[in-house]
Amino acid sequence: MDPLIAFVITLGLITIISIWYRISPFFTLIGGAIVFGLLTGMSPDSTMQGIITGIGKVFSAFGIIILCGSVIAKLLQEQHYIEDIVADIHKYVKNPPVIAGLSGYILSVPITCCITAYIMLNPILDRLEIDTRRRNILLYLAAIGGIISYALVFPTPVVIPLFSAFSGGMSPVFFDSISIPLSLLILAGIFLYFRFVYPNQILPSGAGSIDVLSGISHSNEPDFNQGIHWRAWAPFIAILISIPIALIVLKLSQGSMINFIMLVGAITAIGFAPSSVRTQGLSQGAKHAGLIIFDICGAGALGFVIVKSGFAQVALEQLTHLIPIIFVPFVLAALIETAQGSRVVTAVITSEILVGSDVINSIHPIPLIFLISAGSCIVSYVTDPFFWLVQRTTGDDIKTVVTHYTMPIAFAGIGIFIMAVILEYLVFGNL
Structure with missing residues (x-):
């Protein structure tokens, strides 16, 4: 079967199963890899070998990073340091x-x-605003703010596979010097969107300066209102300090550097945690990391089987005849995101497909990464697990979640796409 047709059928099946059964993405993605491999004429053994190899590649790339991030999160949560x-x-x-x-x-x-x-x-946001409608706006903004940095800032599990595949030795510091200001600009645009579309649910600047925050800290640090809670920020500070050590002193490669700095952050969090919460935090962090890692490994399996089938050579050539080449990464990412709902999965599969294609030779790495990130934000709907989490926590109906969550993220995706095109044509000028 034509790889492009097989790809569309596979994405359709993944979408249907995700919507109707709500099972773990790991199983839908592994099933998708099997279906795609067999439809494109790969033998059962070759398909399974591709799945095993894809899982191994992703686990080696993300295992330490995600485990450390989850451990940091759970230890901070156990000690109420997020407050x-x-x-x-x-x-x-x-x-x-x-x-x-x-x-x-x-x-x-x-x-x-x-x-x-x-x-x-x-x-925490529940206590920051008593009015239900205004509290829900805070929840939507927290979700959207998290997605914007997650899709654009290095090193997140979305950006890491894209940066590793396309950077060509570019410094991650240089990348973030561009991505962080642009992502904050996008976030500012989202604030303006909510301010003008929902003026009655957004507090004006300077209003609603709520003192409840001063009463929700549970840390043992004295003088809550007098200074910064350095123990809460310690893992993040350790990560930042370890970056120059990794690059300049230890001379680590980018992949080694990412794992090293996350290990430093996790060790710092473990070291500062009292024994009463350390064991529970480590246990919960490991469980949470396992769920995330296996879902991403499923993406690696599907992505590797797609590449092994020859999809990149055949299907991408067909796409470039239908649409301008700068749209190809964006459209491809949007299709994959729509099918299965995970931005990390989208990044892993898209990077696997595009590596070695003419697309990466025609677009500068930074706009290319932005184009894929933009595509991952276009359709955040029923296959997106974050969509249902936001719906449950806000208690809003589906239509409201679409207007307050799906649409703003789509607008962010459009904004990222526009910035990518501007960077490509006006700044880097490769086309």
């Missing part, structure tokens, strides 16, 4: 919607999961 972090932000930013968006944006990167960051912020 301290939000309270520290509140000292400098008084507008609750901005606090919510920035908290999601900041926490998603070192925790390596925007959903985990949202879950941790949920009870």
Whole structure:
């Protein structure tokens, strides 16, 4: 069967199964890999070998990173340090919607999961705003803020596979010097969107400066209102300090550097945690990491089987005849995201497909990464597990979640796409 037709059929089956059965993405993606391999004429043994190899590649790339991020998250949560972090932000930013968006944006990167960051912020934001409608806006902004940084800032599980595949030795610091300002600009645009579309549910700047934050800290540090809670920020500070050590002193490669700095952050979190919470935090962190890692491994399996089938050579050539080449990464990522709902899975599969194709020779690495990130944000609907989590925590109906969650993220995706095109044509000028 034509690889492009097989790809569409596979995505359709993954979408249907995801919607109707809500089973673990690992099984739907492994099933998709088997279906795609057999449809394109691969033998059962070759298909299974591709699945095993794909799982191994992804686990080796993400295992340490995600485990460390999950351990950091659970240890901070056990000690109520997330409340301290939000309270520290509140000292400098008084507008609750901005606090919510920035908290999601900041926490998603070192925790390596925007959903985990949202879950941790949920009870805090519940206390930040009493009115239900305004509280829900805070939850939507925390979710969207987390997704924006998760899709654009290195090193997150979304950006890592894209950066590893396309960077060509480019410095991650140089990449973030572009991606962080642009992602914050996108987040500011989302704030404006909510401010003008839902003016009655957004507190004006300077209003609603709520003192409840000063009462939700449970840390043992004295003088809550006097200074920064350094113990809460310690793992993140350790990660930042370890970056120059890894690059300059130890001379580690990019892949080794990412694993090293996350290990430093996790060890710092473990070292600062009292024995009463250390064991439970490690156990819960490992369980949470396992769920995330296996889902991403399923993506690696599907992606490797797709590549092994020769899809990149045949299907991408067909796509480039139908649409301009700069649209190909964007459309491909949007299709994969729509089918299975995970941005990490989208990044892994898309990078596997595009490596070695003419697309990466025609577009500068930074716009290329942005194009894929943009595509991963276009359709965040029923196959997106984050969509249903937001729906449950807000209690809103599906239509409201679409207008407050799906549409703003789509607008963010469009904004990222526009920035990618501007960078490609006006800054890097490869086309």
